[in-house]
Amino acid sequence: MRAKICGIKDENTLRFLVDHKNSPAFIGFICNFPKSKRFVEIDKLRYLTNINKKNSKFVAVLVNPSEKILEEIKNFNFDFYQLYDVSVDKTKVIKNTYKKKIITALTIKEKKDVDKYKDYLNISDIFLFDGKGYEKSISFQHSFLADLPNNIEKMIAGDIKYDDNLDNLKKIANIIDLSGSLETGNNKDLKKIDIFLNNLKKTNDKN
Numbered sequence: 001m002r003a004k005i006c007g008i009k010d011e012n013t014l015r016f017l018v019d020h021k022n023s024p025a026f027i028g029f030i031c032n033f034p035k036s037k038r039f040v041e042i043d044k045l046r047y048l049t050n051i052n053k054k055n056s057k058f059v060a061v062l063v064n065p066s067e068k069i070l071e072e073i074k075n076f077n078f079d080f081y082q083l084y085d086v087s088v089d090k091t092k093v094i095k096n097t098y099k100k101k102i103i104t105a106l107t108i109k110e111k112k113d114v115d116k117y118k119d120y121l122n123i124s125d126i127f128l129f130d131g132k133g134y135e136k137s138i139s140f141q142h143s144f145l146a147d148l149p150n151n152i153e154k155m156i157a158g159d160i161k162y163d164d165n166l167d168n169l170k171k172i173a174n175i176i177d178l179s180g181s182l183e184t185g186n187n188k189d190l191k192k193i194d195i196f197l198n199n200l201k202k203t204n205d206k207n
Helices: 011-019 042-048 066-075 088-098 113-122 190-206
Strands: 002-005 026-030 057-063 080-084 101-107 125-129 154-156 175-178
Touching: 002 057, 011 026, 011 042, 011 190, 026 175, 042 057, 042 066, 042 125, 057 066, 066 088, 080 088, 088 101, 101 113, 101 175
Parallel strands: 002 026, 002 175, 026 057, 057 080, 080 101, 101 125, 125 154, 154 175
Antiparallel strands: none
16 A cells, blocks of 8 residues: 655655655645645745655646646646546546646545546546545545455545554555645644654555
8 A cells, every 4th residue: 555645835844755764655736726725836836846756756636727727837747637626528638638647536425426436447547535625634434435446546535644543444445645634733744744654664564
């Protein structure tokens, strides 16, 4: 099981992540959602994504992105675009135009919401199953994901704590996505990040 740490907005945290002995597989940046306290302005985003990512992949988190923001970031050092509220047709256009791997983010309230992944099967590289909260971390019943096929890459988010027992999550997801639970106040807490990344390593080592 791999980790995505999302909502990075400062250089110190980013360097801590990429230099960590158990660095996360994915690091996410909020590119076009100013309502979020983790939103990064375009000039700072350009600077941060030029930092050597080493073993991690950089993810642009985009909520129904306009052509303007897509053009602004097209040459930034992103590996994946994580798309919220984007239709199947628009997702195809974005993938074909910008040649990025796609994480389709589906917000889950009821079990039937999970089935929307089928519409994106031939486009998306990873499926993120998230709570309905967007910038607020809201949980959903993880049992909704129990019947998903093993041949899709599943990422899970929504009210997962940095010190949770991760064994149960490993049964249903390939990747876990944390943001808010790694913060103290409005900023990422390096101690919490360290505990989480080491905890994930231990979970993987014993299974």
